[in-house]
Amino acid sequence: MLEIKKIVSLSEICKLKLQYFSLSRAPLDGMWHFGFVPMSDHFAFYENNRLVGFCCINGEGYMLQFYLSPTAKTKATELFTLIAKENISEFGKVLGAFVSTAETDYLSLCLDNTSSVKVNALMYQHNKVQNIETIEPLGMTLAYQEQLNDFVGFAATNIGAPEQWLSAYFGNLIQRQELWGYWYEGTLLATGECRLFDDYQTDYADLGMIVAESERGKGVATRVLYHLINQASKQGLIPICSTESSNIAAQKAIFRAGFISSNRIIQCEFT
Structure with a gap:
């Protein structure tokens, strides 16, 4: 039983x-x-x-x-x-x-057991064969604890995530030295995450990024990703990432950075 x-x-x-x-x-x-x-x-x-x-x-x-x-x-x-x-x-x-x-x-x-299915996100893995050496990586610096509020406010403004969750999430990334920022004249314009796995998928690094609305469409996202790819490669890890199915701009940036997508995250509604 x-x-x-x-x-x-x-x-x-x-x-x-x-x-x-x-x-x-x-x-x-x-x-x-x-x-x-x-x-x-x-x-x-x-x-x-x-x-x-x-x-x-x-x-x-x-x-x-x-x-x-x-x-x-x-x-x-x-x-x-x-x-x-x-x-x-x-x-x-x-x-x-x-x-x-x-x-x-x-x-x-x-x-x-599903009554309907829709694609929620696209999953990517970096393709080492594709040459992206012509892309100039963005000059990013590791985040430190005193900058936590800046990162939380930036993400809340640009992606609408709840500040309480962001504070815990970014705080952990800062402690693990997995969060970077791109600053211009004292203003945070982009963030990048190179998250390592403690268990199960230890050969991979999961990348994430947020770009300020004012900087989108300028190639910043691809340069952020290239910086993160370099960070993962230095540690002998394979970069992976994902983005929402509706985020066409992010999909283009991810593709330009040398990623390919063979899998999807789907949402199923049960009958």
């Missing part, structure tokens, strides 16, 4: 998380899996007190991860359908799921 328990510490499922990431056909998006997922509720699946799987559901009622070990007696298709049809009281109402096309097992389960 399957038993479902809410997880107190993610360390309880670290071995299953390792199996989950090993099944991915490409590196998974860092912001989704190491930003949003840890803030969401996790549930463990047990059979006769043996841990056989887990799932993750965010505060808006969307599943972000699902994994059931091949050794489990429970069928993944049956369990997933029960969750999608709101027949498991521990989860409450599950509206749908976010899943990448690189997560083939999880994706198949989502598609079996």
